[in-house]
């Protein structure tokens with residue numbers, strides 16, 4: 016058990032202080048590239064010999080971001096802008112931004128003027144994925160991103176390097192899915208905060224290093240007797256479930272997190288990279304396969320049923336939608352999700368996620384009501 020606690024402590028430290036990780040990589044002579052969430056193909060950065068690092072904002076009260084971000088900018092992008100403008104991302108060689116929603120369209124221009132010291136590489140995912148040219152278009156976008164990375168480093172993104180990077184990422188995804196399985200068998204040890212730390216740290220750490228640590232943790236967990244959780248169980252969906260004080264409320268009320276559809280967490284791992292003509296085409300094919308995500312256009316609203324299935328498979332008592340403040344694409348999905356979850360006879364909680372405040376009292380009241388239902 017001591018080993019499990021020590022390992023979980025390592026994940027918590029990485030999740031809490033990505034800047035320390037970035038400084039470590041830079042001190043080791045590596046270039047670090049910031050990857051805006053959630054579907055920047057990090058494999059391109061990895062194949063260029065650099066370290067991709069997720070940009071997921073943080074708990075900050077914006078003081079300068081409002082100069083370029085309107086007040087209705089989602090909480091996540093507002094905190095990214097604030098951190099960029101106040102120097103937290105100094106040291107990054109560049110950032111890559113996927114134009115996945117309307118907020119990103121404004122954010123690209125805001126970044127260029129607000130954070131001029133960190134160059135921006137922007138690209139667009141095709142939303143009409145049934146168009147026969149969509150996959151080729153995205154592969155061409157990815158080639159352009161790679162060319163810009165090559166210019167920055169002088170390194171070539173070769174086909175061999177890209178295939179190897181895809182293997183590294185696939186291996187990491189497999190380790191993360193195995194962690195989710197092991198965590199559910201040990202909900203007494205892997206509480207909501209610890210589960211989140213393992214998932215979040217993956218967005219910052221080098222993937223081979225992180226996969227090795229995750230496998231150590233899974234081995235230690237598998238050596239412990241399985242635990243039968245007697246409290247309530249929840250499935251989380253949304254962009255992120257933060258801050259830790261929100262997750263601590265689950266713990267305080269005896270609630271375990273048994274599955275998630277969070278952009279920062281399991282959404283990263285559930286869509287395999289298919290076979291294809293080359294590495295760029297394979298990565299583009301992964302976008303074609305993504306489902307049940309607010310950033311992906313689908314003709315049928317499938318996310319609600321997907322969450323119901325997830326809850327049934329894991330024995331969850333309900334679904335909590337962690338709604339990022341002012342994220343319009345998630346807000347559009349919410350009515351369909353709550354309709355489907357409630358039709359299946361389960362409660363659907365709506366918790367507001369705001370990176371600018373630590374005050375979760377309203378969410379606390381909703382969580383308490385869920386426990387008392």
Ligand code: SF4
Nearest residue numbers: 089091116118342343
């Ligand atoms: S998808 Fe939502 S959270 Fe992400 S950038 Fe767009 S508005 Fe913000």
